[in-house]
Amino acid sequence: MQRFASKFMNTRFMVCLTLALLGMPLLAEAADLANIDIIPEAPVGLSNKEWMHLCIGMFGGLAFMLYGIEKMGTALKVVAGDKMKQVMWRLTSNRFTGLLTGIFVTAVVQSSTVTTVLLVGFISTRLMSLAQSIGVILGADIGTTITAQILAFKVSEFALVPVCVGFLMMFLSKKDKFTQVGHAVMGIGLIFFGISLMSQSMYPLRTYDPFINVMADLSNPLYGIIAGAVFTALTNSSAAALAVVIALASQGLLTLDVGIGLTLGANLGTCLTAGIVAIGKNREAVRAAAAHVLFKLLGVILIFPFIGYFAELVTQWSPKAPTDLQGVEALAYTVPRQVANAHTFFNVGIAMLFLPFTTQFARFLTWAIPDKPLDDEEIQPLFLDEFLISTPVLALQATRSELARMGNEVIDMYDSLIPALFHGSRADLKAISKLDEDVDSLYAHIVTYLGKVSGQSLTEKQTNELLGLTYASHHMESIGDVIEINFVNIGLNRLDHAVVISDETEKVLMSLTEVCRRAIKDSIRSITELDRDAAERVIGMKRDFKSVANKASKHLTERLTASEKNRLNTFSVEMDVIDKLQRIYFHAARLSKCTISILDSEAPKEAALKAY
Amino acid sequence: MTACVLNPEGPILVPVDFSKHSEAALIFAMNIAELMERQVIVLHIVHEPASAPGYYRRESSDDSRTFDAIAAEMMEKFIEEAKETCPNIDFTKAETKFLDGIPSRRIVEYAKKIDAHMVVMGSHGHRGLKSVLIASKARKVMQYAPMPVTVVKADEMVQKLMKKEAK
Incomplete structure (x- = not known):
């Protein structure tokens, strides 16, 4: 009933x-009983x-x-x-x-x-x-x-x-x-x-x-x-x-x-x-x-x-x-x-x-109707069409396309971060902070759009995809935030304390940033193309990632004994880098789990929710 | 406007439509760029001409891909093919760029924006009545671009490329 x-x-x-x-x-x-003229000039004949x-x-x-x-x-x-x-x-x-x-x-x-x-x-x-x-x-x-x-x-x-x-x-x-x-x-x-x-x-x-x-x-x-x-x-x-x-x-x-x-x-x-x-x-x-x-x-x-x-x-x-x-x-x-x-x-x-x-x-x-002139205005969503909202299948598809765009921005940000982190000037680091504005703006558009889509009548599968995409966009934005706030701060810290990272340490850290980049790229690919293999690759990377991170930490601890000037500050900056890379990997893995949960949408909703 | 003309430091812009003529233009541009120590920007205008609906869609089996994604993939394939033709050229030095709009106008607009040293493009080389009927992009770019435009007709080169492909 x-x-x-x-x-x-x-x-x-x-x-x-x-x-x-x-x-x-x-x-x-009622009108007839009360004999009231509801329409004052009732027409003749009616x-x-x-x-x-x-x-x-x-x-x-x-x-x-x-x-x-x-x-x-x-x-x-x-x-x-x-x-x-x-x-x-x-x-x-x-x-x-x-x-x-x-x-x-x-x-x-x-x-x-x-x-x-x-x-x-x-x-x-x-x-x-x-x-x-x-x-x-x-x-x-x-x-x-x-x-x-x-x-x-x-x-x-x-x-x-x-x-x-x-x-x-x-x-x-x-x-x-x-x-x-x-x-x-x-x-x-x-x-x-x-x-x-x-x-x-x-x-x-x-x-x-x-x-x-x-x-x-x-x-x-x-x-x-x-x-x-x-x-x-x-x-x-x-x-x-x-x-x-x-x-x-x-x-x-x-x-x-x-x-x-x-x-x-x-x-x-x-x-x-x-x-x-x-x-x-x-x-x-x-x-x-x-x-x-x-x-x-x-x-x-x-x-x-x-x-x-x-x-x-x-x-x-x-x-x-x-x-x-x-x-x-x-x-x-x-x-x-x-x-x-x-x-x-x-x-x-x-x-x-x-x-x-x-x-x-x-x-x-x-x-x-000629083309608009070329310009570089603030980033606008390209795929989030208001009209598609009433057709959830298409709206969700559009969201994934927009997420792909947001993902590209995140990868661009990460790519410009790594050189700036170890060698960049203050201006380089500030420029990276600015890149996050685009990511934040797209994130706001995507979440608002998904909110509107959720008001439509959705099938269970679509509801699950909508949830997955919402969480995924959150994790993607979090990666952007870690770069914008934490990493840029680490870079500024390095400049403040005149920390010089040795070539050997940089090499160790670079191997970790490489693994991290793969994780980000695969996780974004997994959600935008609903690619299970890519998602599983990211989740399966956990052990490798941990072992590379442990190796790097061990290397840093060993270097702590080296009699260098400014050793403590250097150690703290380098450890921060490992810590925040782990944070990024955490979000990439969560993002991949969102993909898996969307693909497993036949499974009961509670089980799917647990995945987040 | 005079500042646009002959910017000695500017990059070489190569607008391409992924045809064999474009490949000939790209190879030519890579060669002179190396001599002149200039950067090469390979530009594709994502536009479906009215006479060829479904041009991009045909190139991809995945329905959910946007024209931009398909064009990016076509560009990769295009550069891969050029690499096969001339393995001694380092195509990784070329930067790729995609824009939407009406090709000839966008090419000129973008060339001005980046203050390009010159534009190098292929031409399908239609002659006689055909050249009147088929509006040539190269001709329009030549008309409106303030910087020098090199048109690679290279019919022989294209035929050579085609033969190579056939083999």
Whole structure:
């Protein structure tokens, strides 16, 4: 029971449920009983109760539908995130396979916005290029019309079937993946249910004059386009806009002309999200978002003067109403499919028209959006894309790429430390302290990012990886700190006390620093590439490391008896070096254990936690 | 700007695209750098041209690698091959550098930034109509770089390298 409750104590779901199921009849009854005019100027022809039913049915239905779209998208991303990524990266080596990839991926996630936003993310993290993305963008626009085509069937009659099936899958399954598929199926059901709610509640509008007048105004396609674009931009989904248009059409409230205007508007509005996501990203990503806008905008501009012909073409290619249906009934029968077809024809048309010129488009965008000038600013995370947070598989992958970067900074720091430690000036040592600023900055970004990812619904394996990466980044940062604080201090101490380290001692210490370097490098490699061999190498180094450290300590103790000036200070500096190298090895070994624990994520969580 | 021209101490910049022409340019640059006692910086601009989508992805079987990581690996392989062609040159003296952006502009920008003594680059050597259609990076760099640019056409040298490979 607890499991049941926890699965459904989702705030948004509860809001929708309350609003649509309880609020609607209760409020309407109360208003009618008390005979209060809730809406002061209640329209002629519609009673208060009818008006309430209409409003709440509309908004409740819309809420159900948007919730369904989001639920389905999130679940599909969890289930198919990895596969989608591979498909997008691999199958985009020419524009035609790119187009097919775009259609396929968008048909799976049911949103061209998600596809294009993913593309922008991949490009900004340098996993894809603009050249690869253009075909996918055109394909995504076609893929998203499949949703509208499905909605134009009268599937809403069976809306509650996927809700039941999805619920059973979520409730009965023990496997995480199966539960997520259940979420997705239920999401589809909720979309259909939302549309049927909206469609039913709109029934009274058939005879409501002011609404009919508004629709008549919208037959000017420019108004239609603006209305469609604004609605899509607000809901972040052209599928939602199309669903509302189809719901209106299925009550015979729309003519095809109005439907086409709204559809073209929805096509424009859908570019906005990807455009917003691209703000602040690298230039290639901005170009990809701009390509999306450019295709749609050019498409709308090209078709605008010919909307009449376009409507005729769509009518010709869509099923006709049976002869016994007249007026509103005939519209209700034909327009939903016509609107869906107009959406599909428009996007297929854009793709056919622009696909041969993708190279020229890419050149134009490169010219129009030039590179930023070279500069050396404060280090910024390269891979931690905000948008990927909702797709934990990709977010964790991005974190590992960023950790690799942080690791490189740590290795660079270590490499410049060793010569400076024994021979460097004060300035050299200060420069090393400065290098740690980059490491600290990346660490802060990584941990904040992982914090955001932890708020998502994660599988057990992902939770374990998230924990592992958090601890790993901590150990990596600690290595940086040991270098920045302890080693730099040792170096300064050496200068303060005019300690000169003999060649022989330096040789002994150098052999230890070499082992230490190997440990750092392998541990970083292990976590960023999830390489078990590298992790085990570091852990297996323990005995060797101890023996080299002991040998070095022994050498230093023997030298203590040598009658040299400043012997005690020298001894203290040299022993400190061994001590802190051991500290670094400790963190490297812990870091490797994080890797092993991630790889052993099948093991019980407690056992995994013990490893830290 | 005059300060950029002929910086007698500056390094020699060799932009490469990992082709045989680039290899010829690198070998040439290493040779003159040794004579002139100059440092060599081998620069690769990580950029996928619109006409060749999937260029980097094809080079790596591991999907999770970024273009930068793949390019770094390609650079290693590229220098390894150059070493095989000319085992007597010490390629470890060459420093490698990666940047993103549009190649010809970035090359000029970076050459100015490091105040390079000269730029040495390979050219695919297209002639006639092809040279008009295929915008040559070398030509653009020659046009915009303030320092001397040496273009290694070296068709014969490339053919020699190719033959060696075939063997």
